[in-house]
Amino acid sequence: MNVLIVDDEISAIEAVSKGIRWDMLGFENVYTATSVQEAILRFSEISMDILLSDIEMPRGSGLELLQWVNEHYPNVKCIFMTCHAEFHYLQKAMRLGGVDYILKPLDFSKVELVLKETIEKIRTERILKENSNSWVQNKKAVVKQFWKDFFLGEISPNRDSLKNYFHQKRLDIKLEGKYLPVLIVTKKWMDLYSKDDQKLLQYGLRNITEELFTFPEAEREVIAFSDTSILVMLQITGCSEEQDLYTQIENCCRQSIDTAKRYIKGIISCYIGVKDTIYEMPSVIESLQEMDFNNVIHQPSVSFLNQANYGEERLVYSDTPIGQWREWLQEGLYSKVWNEIRDRLTPHEPKNNINRDFLRLFARDFYYLIFGFASDRSIFVNELLNDEQSNKLLEKATESLDGLLQWVTHAIELMQYFDKANANRDNSVERTKMYIHQHLSEEISMEQIARNVHLNADYLTRIFKKEIGVSISKYMINKRMEKARDLLIHTDKSIGEIAMLVGYYNYSSFNRVFTKETGKSPQEFKNSNKSGFSAKQSDFEIL
Structure with a gap:
């Protein structure tokens, strides 16, 4: 057995190297690296069995290294080391993906126990591989790669291209079968997390999805579609009623929403596509992405493509009373302006009928209000809204309803502060x-x-x-x-x-x-x- 320890701190590597009884565990060699780049070089030189890696490193994270290892050496087992104690609930989800999770400072006895369990997994898998065709073991990775290539446009959605690809890769994906995609998108995090933390939580969500989305009459592939989204591709193999299938999928989506909210503090939305041939899947996925793009209400939700735009009255945008609001600001009635805006943006009807166009038009008109405020006081707009926070909030104003409300609140507070500071x-x-x-x-x-x-x-x-x-x-x-x-x-x-x-x-x-x-x-x-x-x-x- 060979193990590679990766950490940007040399003292941490030395501590692990000396603190673990490698001989007793059956390891022949212990290799080290201080960066993702050096680790990749080690993999090209030596056959590794286990990767023991820190998550946060200045020149590339452990998650990026894991992604590379999964693509090039899928049989290597990974164990993460991290200081994030609040993520203990992710350990089960991480294990589902063949990855374990150890908290720093390391308890070497616990590390040895995790290493021992990992060695047993490796030996079991090797026995299974020896008794079966190696193709069966690698089939899952090949199928995932196909869907990635397909949706990236590297494979044309026509019969000949797909047939040649399946023949070369020895895939048994049916051209005449029916498929149904489900797009799962993390809309926002309930707590403040770094980008690396978000990647880790997203990885845990993908493993949770693998566990929840299981159907007796459908084969499924769970794919990391983007940094914030997961794609579940269902290949329909049974002949159950279509409505029953949609009900099962909806139940899985709601379980995923509850699990994400409870364990990884994430708000997710699920978009369920329609059943169609493989040739139509790119356009179906594009429609699901459009649904997500226009979902500016960052709340847990399940949406069906076959019900889109039906039974749903969109909030029609009408010109805002900028002149009236401008007069109120001149009179110092800031709360009155804010209350009116809040009522317009949060009507009594369900809020899922507001889309990006509505936000864009409202943000445009509100900017006219700011311009009028500045003009009335003989100042330039950038004298009022030229700080880093204002610019960041403005960028988010057309992405979500929360983002627009935060920007409006911030701008009104600045206008009120300006008038107060200049009262005399x-x-x-x-x-x-x-x-x-x-x-x-x-x-x-x-x-x-x-x-x-x-x-x-x-x-x-x-x-x-x-x-x-x-x-x-x-x-x-x-x-x-x-x-x-x-x-x-x-x-x-x-x-x-x-x-x-x-x-x-x-x-x-x-x-x-x-x-x-x-x-x-x-x-x-x-x-x-x-x-x-x-x-x-x-x-x-x-x-």
Whole structure:
């Protein structure tokens, strides 16, 4: 027996290598790798029996490695090592797929027990393989690959192409048989999971689906269709009533929904296709994907393709009263706008009649409302909604009803906050002037000034110039030069000292600005005003 240990931390590899009694378990060689790429290289050099891998690694996850191993070395057994204790309920689901799951920090006695059980599985499978045709053992992997190739368009859906493919691969898939697909899609996770965690949970869901979708009169293949979806392909072999078959499938879907919600904290929707020939399956799958695309209500559901658009009244989009909402925002009635929008998006009728087109049109009109709000306050929209969170929410606004409601809520909160922060904006100019007067001796930036009055810098610049007639930077220069002239006339301070007192720590910069503003250099100005100052002093002394 050969085992490959994969972990990006060398200390973790050493701990496992030394902590397990490999000889007693019957292992001949223990190999190691610190990345997915190095592990793949090891597989090309040596025949492995067991893969003991960490899940989260910086240059490729253990799940990606597992996928590669399943495609190239399907007989290798995988054992994952991870810190995610909250996923203990997935252990059974993982085992269904031939994968075990061990929590870190490792209890080496438990690891040895799992390794021993895995070795027994390998030996049992080898005995079965020796007593049967190897084709039987690999049939499942070949069939799964066919469906992937078929739906990716690599095999044309015509009789000759399929017949040649089946002949080359020695598949007994019937061309004249009837097939029925079921698409299972994870719409959202109830908890916050990383991408690697989601992949792991999705893998567990696929194994659960393998266990639940079992029918006496239909052969089935369960395929990982995308990162968030599973495809169940049913080949109808019996002759039971069609309605009975649909009832069985619906029951399996509802069991999957309950299991996913309970154990992996996932909200899934199931889409049941129609029974047809293999040639029609690509178009049927495409119709199921379209149903899912327009399912913007991320709640557990079971939908039938043969009932799509029947007995279902779609919510017809009508123009929103943007003008009325804009007036309410001007009056500060934010809650009234939000309540009206909520009532429009969550009518009393079932909500599954809202599709993506409805969300797109509503999001477009709501953006017009934001534009009107910004226009009324002489600001640009990006001054209100240019942060990372706003951009992310906007991207999700047309994908689901929850996403649209979150974006609307966020935007209304920002509008309310803006109005609240600028409730005394008439005083903002005076506060800006006062701040400049108090900090003339400092190097102050536009951002500092804006923060002090709690306004956007661009917005403050516009209202200041409109009120005073000059820009903030020009006003600041004027006040600094005014103070400099006063100090040059009425004090004996050096020009360097005066420059620092008016916020210039570079003499040449002060000299350049002063000369430009007064037409004289600081020294010339001081000399021209010195005699007048002395004469006034003498007159005062005589009096």
